[in-house]
Amino acid sequence: GNSVTQMEGPVTLSEEAFLTINCTYTATGYPSLFWYVQYPGEGLQLLLKATKADDKGSNKGFEATYRKETTSFHLEKGSVQVSDSAVYFCALSRNAGNMLTFGGGTRLMVKP
Amino acid sequence: EAGVAQSPRYKIIEKRQSVAFWCNPISGHATLYWYQQILGQGPKLLIQFQNNGVVDDSQLPKDRFSAERLKGVDSTLKIQPAKLEDSAVYLCASSFFDRGSNEQFFGPGTRLTVL
Numbered sequence: 001g002n003s004v005t006q007m008e009g010p011v012t013l014s015e016e017a018f019l020t021i022n023c024t025y026t027a028t029g030y031p032s033l034f035w036y037v038q039y040p041g042e043g044l045q046l047l048l049k050a051t052k053a054d055d056k057g058s059n060k061g062f063e064a065t066y067r068k069e070t071t072s073f074h075l076e077k078g079s080v081q082v083s084d085s086a087v088y089f090c091a092l093s094r095n096a097g098n099m100l101t102f103g104g105g106t107r108l109m110v111k112p
Numbered sequence: 113e114a115g116v117a118q119s120p121r122y123k124i125i126e127k128r129q130s131v132a133f134w135c136n137p138i139s140g141h142a143t144l145y146w147y148q149q150i151l152g153q154g155p156k157l158l159i160q161f162q163n164n165g166v167v168d169d170s171q172l173p174k175d176r177f178s179a180e181r182l183k184g185v186d187s188t189l190k191i192q193p194a195k196l197e198d199s200a201v202y203l204c205a206s207s208f209f210d211r212g213s214n215e216q217f218f219g220p221g222t223r224l225t226v227l
Contacts, residue, residue: 004154036218043116044155044203044218089154099145099168100205100216102154 002027006090006103013080013110021075021106023064023090031092033057033066033073034100038087047075047088080110114138116219118204124225130192133222137185137206143167145216146179146189147203155203161187162209191224199226 007022025033035047035057048057053068062077073090090103117136125131137144142163147155158177160167163184172179176195181187191198201223205216 043220044205046215046217049215091154099157099160100147100155102156104152104154 002031002092002094002101004090004092004101004103006088006106008104009087009107011106011108013108015082015110015112016079017110019075019077019080019084019108021088021090021108023073023075023103025071025073025090025092027071027092027094027101029094030068031094033064034091034093035062035064035073035075036089036091036102038089038105040086044089080108082110082112084108085110116204116206116217118202118219118222120222121220122223122225124227125194126227127196128193130190131194131224132188132190133202133204133224135187135189135204135219137187137204138208138217140208141206141217142184142209143207144181144187145205145207146187147205149201149203149221151200158189158202194224194226196226199224 003026032051034049036044037047048059050057050066056065064073064075087105087107089105091100144161146158149155158172159169159179161181164181179189201221203221204219207216
């Protein structure tokens, strides 16, 4: 079956540090890949997505590249801010209209 | 554009009691999902509707959980009777079924505590 594995947190960084959150997946075929973010007290929001191999999703300074050869979709940001503190979820979907399979989430804490 | 609405936001019940959650998806979204998010874990799909038909309910504990989507718009999720392990956040999501887009929009969730 489909599964997503992401690095456990919490990840604690100082402001302006470089961020990487690792995500690997197992799926048949060619799934779409997503990063969702959950800010404190808020619902899940789509951060970025990629629908085919070698696609790069980007938003708000975050990037992730769909690597089929390594079945990975690592999230990166060059300079984090305190406001980036949240829980980040990697997820995959087999097809349009299909359910999302989520990883366990990684809590990011950014200190001033 | 209004987002996905859910109510109540919080609910505390005793074990063996019943509880119901309500979801109103984004207007025009044919697909509706209910996810269960246990503390410290990622959301897990319980049931998926396409209009008012069930697409996937393979992970729904049918002995105690039920869901319906009458008229293909609003949906309710019910737990009867609740167990301690049902304590979680119940998320509703919707999407506009389109082969070119599979973005799901999530509501704020209902946090259920079973004592």
